[in-house]
Amino acid sequence: MTAVTMNRSSLWSIDSRVIVYSAIGAALYGILVSAQLPVPGTTAVSIRPAFALVPFFGYAFGPIVGFFTGLVGNMIGDQISGWGALTSYNWSLANGVVGLLAGLGPLYIGRWVAGSSFANRATAAAVAGAIAVVIGFLLAFYDMIKDQLDFNAVLTTEYLPVVIVDVITTAVLVPALLYVWLPTAERTGR
Amino acid sequence: MNFVPRYLGRGSWLARRDPRLLVVGLVCFVFAAIQVWDIRLMLVLVAIAFAWYRSARIPFGEVRRLWVFAIAFVSLLVVMNGVIASGRVQQVPGDLVHLYGYLPVVGTPVSAESIVFAATQFLRFIAMIAMGFPLAFAIDPGAFGVTFARLGVPYRFAFAVDLTWRFIPSFAADFRTTIDAQRVRGLDLSPTGRNPIANLARQVPVVVPTVVNAITGAEDTIDAMDLRAFGTGKRTWLHELRFDRTDRIVLVAFAALLIGATIAAWTTSSALLWVPPFMIPG
Known part of the structure; x- marks a missing residue:
């Protein structure tokens, strides 16, 4: 059963399905996050197509899966890239919060989700993911305390670029993933 | 890029330690390091981090690209912060900095304080990265689950x-x-x-x-x-973890490092920027 059709209480149950989907999401995110597309005209900003997995797994399989995918997947990606799993732990937590909030999306925009078309459900997922990105990455401002970074530096080199590219990534790839996944899930009874 | 978890530190002193020590040690180190802004103490932390890294005996050729990426990214972050912060150093009021001049084109002020601040930031990131490497390369990939389970993480998450x-x-x-x-x-x-x-x-x-x-x-x-009825009862693990005497000593040392850094941050100037006297003009 996907989160799209879950009720409020079952969102928080942890069974074998939640564990396996969490592990799949984190492993995929950890692997694919290294594939980045530079944004022309910027220095440190790149689009990470894999980021879409965080809101997608959250929206499709629930907040626990989304949180685990973002948190552990980002830590693994950081570790694989040489940055270190805990060097920017607040960013991993931010990714986790994005997955968590996207997973709560079906509860709050259920009107669009219940019994509506694939297009509406895909749009709802993109909106939930975008809102989750804007809120979740506020944890980037913890860098002001942790690394004594300047507010303007965090805002202009970290928060805004990341939010903009991740909202775009979410808007493009989450609907594409759902568009393929939802019919498969319904056909196989998941 | 090689995605497969590689056990590059196999057989090293660090790989023979209880894997929980690597996780707890890293956590203690990171939370100690983020409280230190005195560059002299930061150099001590860098020395500890590289001693730890060296004890994992990770072949440099296997991780050269990772180091290049890490150093390039840290450099970029530190430089961008320095430029965008316009020479401001959060702990030092603007009228107390010792100004050297201004960067051409962008006009960012360059002071003794902003240089030391950037150097301390750079060293801190490098120290944390050096401490983090063994977590990926000196723990048996098959022991990750039991490591987190024995650290108190609920077994389903582990x-x-x-x-x-x-x-x-x-x-x-x-x-x-x-x-x-x-x-x-x-x-x-x-x-x-x-x-x-x-x-x-x-x-x-x-x-x-x-x-x-x-x-x-x-x-x-x-x-x-x-x-296999997963989730119906208490789970056992194939690997059994035990702290030996060396593990306990190192664990206590990391705990002391964290406690010491926390106390020092409140009672001494370790959490404040220290500028070497030779960098202060006049």
Whole structure:
């Protein structure tokens, strides 16, 4: 059963399905996050197509899966890239919060989700993911305390670029993933 | 990039330690380091971090690219922060800095304080990265689950961590297969043009099949777990972890480092920027 059709209480149950989907999401995110597309005209900003997995797994399989995918997947990606799993732990937590909030999306925009078309459900997922990105990455401002970074530096080199590219990534790839996944899930009874 | 978890530190002094020590040690170190702004103490932390790193005996040739990336990224972050902060150092009021001059073009003030601040930031990141490397390369990949379980993480989450590490090699292989298959069909994945959305959309034929294949294959794992009654009772692990005497001593040392750094941050100037006297003009 996907989160799209879950009720409020079952969102928080942890069974074998939640564990396996969490592990799949984190492993995929950890692997694919290294594939980045530079944004022309910027220095440190790149689009990470894999980021879409965080809101997608959250929206499709629930907040626990989304949180685990973002948190552990980002830590693994950081570790694989040489940055270190805990060097920017607040960013991993931010990714986790994005997955968590996207997973709560079906509860709050259920009107669009219940019994509506694939297009509406895909749009709802993109909106939930975008809102989750804007809120979740506020944890980037913890860098002001942790690394004594300047507010303007965090805002202009970290928060805004990341939010903009991740909202775009979410808007493009989450609907594409759902568009393929939802019919498969319904056909196989998941 | 090699995605498969590699046990590069196999047989080293650090690899023989209880893996919980590597996790707890890193956590203690990171939280100690973020409280230190005195560059003299930061150099001590850097020395500790590289001693720790060296004890993992990770062949440099295997991680050279990772170090290049890390140093380049840290340098960029520190320089960008210095430029955008316009020479402001959060702990030092603007009228107390010792100004050297201004950067050409951007006009950012350069002072003794801003240089020391940037150097301390750089060293801190490098120290944390050096401490973090052994976590990836000096722990038996098969011991991740039990490590987190014995650290008090609920066993379902510990199992998910274990499963994540086990999935990585097979998903990485699937990812490469998908890329090859799409290239054979004539798909060009390299970014073309300046439109980031168009470039992103070009990734859909690779990302979507990889993800959906992984998810549809999950049922086998779920069935296997359900058939073994996963989640119905307390779980045991194949690996048994035990702290030996050396582990306990090192653990106490890391705990002392964290406690010492916390107390020092409140009672001494360790949390304040220290500028070497020779850098102060006049």
